[in-house]
Amino acid sequence: MDHLRDPKAIYEMSFKIIEKETALDQYPPSLRPVVVRMIHACGMVDLTNDIAFRGDVMKAGQAALAAGKPILCDCEMVRSGITKRFLPDVELAQCYLNDERTPALAKELGTTRSAAQVELWGDAAEGAIIVIGNAPTTLFKVIEMVEAGHMQPAAIIATPVGFVGAAESKDALTQSRVSVPYITVTGRRGGSAMASAAMNAIALGGQQL
Amino acid sequence: MDHLRDPKAIYEMSFKIIEKETALDQYPPSLRPVVVRMIHACGMVDLTNDIAFRGDVMKAGQAALAAGKPILCDCEMVRSGITKRFLPDVELAQCYLNDERTPALAKELGTTRSAAQVELWGDAAEGAIIVIGNAPTTLFKVIEMVEAGHMQPAAIIATPVGFVGAAESKDALTQSRVSVPYITVTGRRGGSAMASAAMNAIALGGQQL
Numbered sequence: 001m002d003h004l005r006d007p008k009a010i011y012e013m014s015f016k017i018i019e020k021e022t023a024l025d026q027y028p029p030s031l032r033p034v035v036v037r038m039i040h041a042c043g044m045v046d047l048t049n050d051i052a053f054r055g056d057v058m059k060a061g062q063a064a065l066a067a068g069k070p071i072l073c074d075c076e077m078v079r080s081g082i083t084k085r086f087l088p089d090v091e092l093a094q095c096y097l098n099d100e101r102t103p104a105l106a107k108e109l110g111t112t113r114s115a116a117q118v119e120l121w122g123d124a125a126e127g128a129i130i131v132i133g134n135a136p137t138t139l140f141k142v143i144e145m146v147e148a149g150h151m152q153p154a155a156i157i158a159t160p161v162g163f164v165g166a167a168e169s170k171d172a173l174t175q176s177r178v179s180v181p182y183i184t185v186t187g188r189r190g191g192s193a194m195a196s197a198a199m200n201a202i203a204l205g206g207q208q209l
Numbered sequence: 210m211d212h213l214r215d216p217k218a219i220y221e222m223s224f225k226i227i228e229k230e231t232a233l234d235q236y237p238p239s240l241r242p243v244v245v246r247m248i249h250a251c252g253m254v255d256l257t258n259d260i261a262f263r264g265d266v267m268k269a270g271q272a273a274l275a276a277g278k279p280i281l282c283d284c285e286m287v288r289s290g291i292t293k294r295f296l297p298d299v300e301l302a303q304c305y306l307n308d309e310r311t312p313a314l315a316k317e318l319g320t321t322r323s324a325a326q327v328e329l330w331g332d333a334a335e336g337a338i339i340v341i342g343n344a345p346t347t348l349f350k351v352i353e354m355v356e357a358g359h360m361q362p363a364a365i366i367a368t369p370v371g372f373v374g375a376a377e378s379k380d381a382l383t384q385s386r387v388s389v390p391y392i393t394v395t396g397r398r399g400g401s402a403m404a405s406a407a408m409n410a411i412a413l414g415g416q417q418l
Contacts, residue, residue: 001349001352001381003345003349003378004373005324005346006321007322010346014371017372018372040371040372041370042398042400043370043371043372043375043396043398043399077286077290077402077405079289080285080288081401110214110215111214112215112219137212137219140210143210161250161252161402162223162252163222163226163227164223165212165213168212169212187252189252190252191250191251191400191402192286192290193286193400196286
């Protein structure tokens, strides 16, 4: 069957189509590669209807990576979707969901493992990049911690997905007093691929590949 | 912030909302849990506009798992999204994308690593479940191999995503002479989360959790 087989050509044509079909000039230049990669990950150019942001996640995220700060992922799919060769150190991408301490902590706190893991980040969250692609409860917890002054991450990528809490958690972010730079997709849409894609764009620093 | 924290309650409410907003009776009973989980993974009830299938992936997939056949994933995100405790054996979920032989093979064949890995499946693909959440080139390759009689998997979950080849590869599947049971999402939409979710539904065999 006739189709493109060259990975570089496939990427280039994908990005060209997205640029043609999307009004990217509504975003600051530094955010455009992030938006392009998020759209690339889901195949939906109308994602722009729902993308919301504060500050410059590209600049903040790049500075965090340069300082060797970790990338704290809410689930293994997000961590898996981060292209390790784009990172200064593969060990920076971390996920505490399956940490052996998480189930007991979740039970103790009466919450999900996704939310409980945030308690395990401790000092690692200071200046870190937080990437949430799945769980609204993780995002709610992060907003609470930041608003209470218990956590000061460098940037937040927040695309939890689904029918219960996803839209609400992202509305809570956009309406919060959180001054941390973030990018999000309001409503029910989201997912790990989108979150990893945004992170990959930041790690690439605006380079296409 | 007030929100649901009990994971079981979150799942139940999510599935209730999906059932309320979706005309599930357009699907055979065995496929409904698969469709529900695919929608759950992406937050979009209008996914039903694009879902296409042939045969009974639930029945075929369950038989494959019972026979200890592998689940061959096109990328690590798909493998990561498969809930290992739902499987009879965690080792069944496999991905050859990062196999050490794949890059040289891709170069030799003039294709992507995603497509080249299919050559490495060999006998493992006989009676296996193939789960493609990312790469159109993997799906094109699988269709070619099956049509040529070089491969006889038990079931195909095919939700490659994006702007170059995704829609075309899924159209090739629905228009093919492939008699293998499959479920797919036509058009640009798709992704690893959707693919893993369909696989998880099969592994659960229609149980909600």
